[in-house]
Amino acid sequence: MFDTARDTRIDVTALNRQLLGTWADIRLEAREMIKDEAFWQIPGQHYTEHRARVLEQLKTLAAKDGGARSFPKEYGGHETQGGNIAGFEELVLADPSLQIKSGVQWGLFTSAIYQLGTKKHWDKWLPDAISMKLPGAFAMTETGHGSDVQSIATTATYDPETEEFVINTPFHGAYKDYLGNAANDGRAATVFAQLITNGVNYGVHCFFVPIRDENGEHLDGIISEDDGPKGGLNGIDNGRLCFDNVRVPRENLLNKYGDVAADGTYSSPIASPGRRFFTMLGALVQGRVSLDGAATWGAALALKIAVTYGNQRRQFDDGTGSETVLLDYGKHRRRLIPRIATAYAQTFSHDELLKKFDLVFSGAEDTDETRQDLETLAAALKPLSTWNALDTIQEAREACGGQGFLAENRLVGLHHDLDVYVTFEGDNNILLQLVGKRLLGDFAAQFKGKDSKQLAAYAAKQGASKVFHGAGLRQLGQAFADLGSTARSVEFGLREEDQHQLLADRVQQMVTDVGTRLNAARKLPPVEAQEVFNENQVELLEAARAHGELLQWEAFTDALDKTSDEGTCTVLTWLRDLFGLSLIEKHLAWYLVSGRLSAQRGQALTSYIDRLCNRLRPHAQDLVDAFGFAPEHVRAPIASGAEDTRQNEARAYFAELRKSGNAPIPEKKAKKQ
């Protein structure tokens, strides 16, 4: 008899290709390269040795052309934007320190020169930065200002006498901090500072500042401090930089978006200081984009390890004299299988993000609007995937018990290294707030010219119905829909269209609720207005998260259309349903309170999720195998056959013992005799 759950087959090879996404070839090339153990993290290595090792790896990588992909051909580059990020993300499998130190060197330092500078800067520094002859730090964050970059306190004051900028750190809070390559390896830094000329502060600009000579000695006026050991990423020499009135030539201003003439006159192609600032920052969005991908692979690797072990490890007699495989326990299924669904959703949504990134940065679709959409998309996805990585890795580690705690099995190291992904390149909560404000902006635009009373009355009346369509990948950037309400039942089924409706409605309703309340507080004095904002902050962040979840769900659903193998498509549809319904279950209280789901439907949801976990259980191994990690990427002994060997040896021993007739009799049986 054909059992759908059991006998449906996944085409693992084809699915792997689909998961690798648009730049599969570059990913495979990177994965091939890091099969060389010279790139692998050595668990337990002291941080000073780890730093030296990763520095060497970076030089090897540069020699293999690894830092060049995104840059112009005339500087040895390949001019592939999406492909560059894709290849770079794969390094996380070798050692996240390698990935992030590469990111510092090429994604931040070199990219700042390229994205914020002009040809004279490219000619002078790009080749050496690409080849690692010129290791550099990206000096934006200060001890006192991380999320609020606009308020950094480092100054770059123009001196027309000498045609130099004077870079200065006025107090301890203005030290540049947490910078990779700052403690040891950097020879220069791209330094963000308030540009002051003729007594006017033109806001944050970026300057190329040499910091060490050929022998690694600090240049005059440069002080650096070592951030010391960290929670992870200890292959990177993070540190602080302080500038004591350091002078650099006028030409060292990276002047694409703002320049100072010899006489000190400031000019910029972007008149608005605010827009100019956000344009400069937006040019560096690739960090966020790549963290979304790397975090997703990190979670996927953890699942590969935990599912493989859970499929081999046995514990407790199942009542027939044989021990139960962990993944056959209800709790074990529930703790791992929904997380496979999330990893898939993230893999597909990340490829969408990467394609959008490529369109903008290749110049194919580079407008203010597409840049804004890209930034919003990155700000929505990066928090979800990085938090999910920590959650998934931790669950995987616990699911592997004591083995999970051994460094050799990789899970603890992944957690340590990926921990900071949730607060760097934009703190996750701050990023979600950006997304929330964008959604509020769309919301407000819809009601321009209407007064707040009308609006509040309208929102109260609308309840469950659609207020806008801005909350989805498909409609990203579209205007809000008409006010026209669509009456409909509060009851839903749980199929694809229902899932979409429920997820999209939640975004819309939450943004409407918060928007209405903030709109009513618009005319309050600043302090009171901020208190109203504070009272709504948690819900606004939650709305932004809901928006990101919807984007992931949509990307997963779109991927089903591209899955040609029937068996694979069937299993992926179950997996997508599991993803969608798990999201709805997570927010079930909201759906019940808002009247969108009945209590009965809420209960049905949980049993349906349980059934989906059971149906997917026979496919769990295929689903994690489809990530395509080779033994050199996995490396964890418990996921490389060691547990299987032990189980077989134990079973053979007991079988032999029984056969020999020498097995001791259990006390209970002996008593009965």
Place this chain on the structure above:
Amino acid sequence: MFDTARDTRIDVTALNRQLLGTWADIRLEAREMIKDEAFWQIPGQHYTEHRARVLEQLKTLAAKDGGARSFPKEYGGHETQGGNIAGFEELVLADPSLQIKSGVQWGLFTSAIYQLGTKKHWDKWLPDAISMKLPGAFAMTETGHGSDVQSIATTATYDPETEEFVINTPFHGAYKDYLGNAANDGRAATVFAQLITNGVNYGVHCFFVPIRDENGEHLDGIISEDDGPKGGLNGIDNGRLCFDNVRVPRENLLNKYGDVAADGTYSSPIASPGRRFFTMLGALVQGRVSLDGAATWGAALALKIAVTYGNQRRQFDDGTGSETVLLDYGKHRRRLIPRIATAYAQTFSHDELLKKFDLVFSGAEDTDETRQDLETLAAALKPLSTWNALDTIQEAREACGGQGFLAENRLVGLHHDLDVYVTFEGDNNILLQLVGKRLLGDFAAQFKGKDSKQLAAYAAKQGASKVFHGAGLRQLGQAFADLGSTARSVEFGLREEDQHQLLADRVQQMVTDVGTRLNAARKLPPVEAQEVFNENQVELLEAARAHGELLQWEAFTDALDKTSDEGTCTVLTWLRDLFGLSLIEKHLAWYLVSGRLSAQRGQALTSYIDRLCNRLRPHAQDLVDAFGFAPEHVRAPIASGAEDTRQNEARAYFAELRKSGNAPIPEKKAKKQ
């Protein structure tokens, strides 16, 4: 005007004394001792050096009488059971490796000799074990069996010819694993093995087995392996032990609960093999008890650091030209203040656990029933506090941004070290399953003699009403209540009695639901019965967790009666309400689905929690200061004034600049001129 939220005052000194609990003096003594930096963890130290350091610390501790507290006076002990655990828990503030290595030496290895052995063993080994002349490993867990100790495969076969036991490891899965002191320092081990004599297996017993000579060389037949670097606790030399037919004298069987005569005849004071096994294991419950306390201090320390920083760190202009203190943001309040409430609940419930432990182990109230209650209580509380520690430390680390990721600020180290607390000394899920089964047992006892149809009909009819009273600290061990239903409204307020009702009802209803379904499956064949169990496992674990939450809530509420200062009592009552309501909010979907809360009430709950967070915000610093950590316990620079100094320096700089008249004009203003 008197503002209750702002002007109510906490008596921090008195509250500190209350939080330190029953054995405050011993805690203070331990805290005083670890002010010596010789006991502190050095962030970033290589694990081999860290191990050597902690070994030295243990010797110092022994010299200061730190390992002796629980043992009989004739062996140099103090015979204080609760006090011993209390003092030991405080070591987590110095270095969790020190706490756990002490636990291995005195809480496990030495305790096994004392709890499972008899006077001849005490005379021979206790003094040296207490003084650290005899470092030892506790060899229970095997690579293949952790949670299922009954199935360990190491054998101890009695040889009447030589009057020796032959200890043997039959295959790789039977290696003893993850043992502190096994890789380097241990001279002996208390080894758990299947006792076989005259061809009968009498189940798991414990043997004293020497493993290394005075020079640290392995004795004949002993193989040890190093577990290598781990996710944390790297000051401990965890490793594996393998026994190749190692012979020990008959007297080395720790024979309190089972003995073998010279001729090989087995005898035991406990006839039932099952009860005997659980009695032996129960004698070692102190590990779990102490983890509950240590995890609670770990979470408290993280909150002390994050709240102090959150009260000094500023980011983003508040609209008046001044920057907002982090803890004034709605999200920051919500992420930290409810976790203070949980830490308080845990502190109070842990003291209850410790008092119960003391009553049993001092012999004051030592019966089968009190032992079972103690084990259930420990199994309910340890999972909640250890998981909460990881969650709280992680949130604290993220709330401190980049600073939180620096090892010097302690949060990442605490997370690394406490990670394994959730899976060792009983995997948290397995412990909750024990609690769940105990609750099911109470449930089943209530209905003995009634058939399953009657029962199902009854359960369906009862719905929200009370089925039993077994689910609370106050009633622990009491029988289930009568079947008589108490009709009452599904609507509740949110006051103390309502919180209790809601929390208790949830336990009762979930146990009833699961119990009814499992009862119906009682007569199925093993494989099908296990599948029914699996289908209910997640809910059973959730019921056990709900039981633990109720215990914590009750302990917090009982503590309010003991708070004499009025202001303190007022603030603690808000904090207890926040704890109770946050639990209800966490499970809101359940309350809505089960008809116990209406949608309106559910919404009111969330706003009330927000209001409580606001009301508690001015007291946040006092609440974390009341944990009583001295600078030598906190050590994190960001919680020791460094941030405050930086903020003041920055503000002074800008004030001076404004006064000087040399401040650059912002571009926007310059344009207007």
